Amino acid sequence: MNERIASGLGVVPRVVAIGTPIYRGKISLAEAQDRIDRYWWPYHHQLTALLEQNRVQFGQTILIDCHSMPHSAVSRGPLDDTAPQIVLGDRFGAAADETLMACIHGAFVEAGFRVARNTPFAGAFISRRYGKPQMGQHAVQIEIDRSLYMDEARIQPNAEFNAFRRRLAGVIAQIARLGQSGQELAAQ
Numbered sequence: 001m002n003e004r005i006a007s008g009l010g011v012v013p014r015v016v017a018i019g020t021p022i023y024r025g026k027i028s029l030a031e032a033q034d035r036i037d038r039y040w041w042p043y044h045h046q047l048t049a050l051l052e053q054n055r056v057q058f059g060q061t062i063l064i065d066c067h068s069m070p071h072s073a074v075s076r077g078p079l080d081d082t083a084p085q086i087v088l089g090d091r092f093g094a095a096a097d098e099t100l101m102a103c104i105h106g107a108f109v110e111a112g113f114r115v116a117r118n119t120p121f122a123g124a125f126i127s128r129r130y131g132k133p134q135m136g137q138h139a140v141q142i143e144i145d146r147s148l149y150m151d152e153a154r155i156q157p158n159a160e161f162n163a164f165r166r167r168l169a170g171v172i173a174q175i176a177r178l179g180q181s182g183q184e185l186a187a188q
Contacts, residue, residue: 011040044129051130051137060136060179062100065126071147073120084116085148089123089141095131096138100178104140107174111167144168 012032015021047063054061075083086108090096101117108115123131123141131139146152149164 011036047130055135055137058179060138062096062175062178063126063130063137063139064175065123065139065141067121067141067143068146069121069143071145071152073143074116074145083114083145085113085145086115087119087121087143088115088117089121089127089143090118090139091123091127091131092118093133095123095127095133096140097133100133100138101140103178104142104175107171110174111171113167113171 012027012035013022014026051061051063069087071083074085074087088101088105088108090101093101105115105117121141121143123139127139127141129139130137147158149158149161150156151158
């Protein structure tokens with residue numbers, strides 16, 4: 001059993017990231033198998049088909065796998081203004097092309113975010129399974145510090161929510177333009 005499964009964060013998680021149980025007790029093996037059969041496998045079959053369809057149509061495809069990380073995952077304390085706000089994971093180059101990563105990194109930096117690559121999150125199952133840059137199929141995990149947009153203790157938007165949303169929309173627009181209209185992937 002791998003560390004992630006042992007900690008309760010596997011395919012059918014039993015805890016949230018901070019270790020708080022999701023359920024009052026264990027779910028049955030039948031319930032877990034039902035979830036895998038009804039949700040997990042269909043999701044991955046559809047994702048595989050979409051990536052292949054887009055790679056064939058456009059010559060390459062980029063899968064962006066977004067996550068929300070607790071501030072404590074990257075910070076040395078509540079007033080740490082050196083911690084990365086965004087962590088980009090490409091499994092140290094195994095899941096996405098370096099030029100693409102430089103473009104995505106640059107988009108976040110241009111929007112004023114502190115960005116790290118592959119530390120402390122290098123990309124997990126999605127990046128490992130779908131990142132095949134040698135085939136023109138790139139997978140990038142993006143971890144976003146929750147404290148940028150929410151009060152983590154109360155689990156509600158903070159005063160910076162709308163400003164963060166505007167900044168992130170600009171980054172998303174830049175990423176979406178990569179490769180369009182013959183635009184080469186080049187660091188900007």
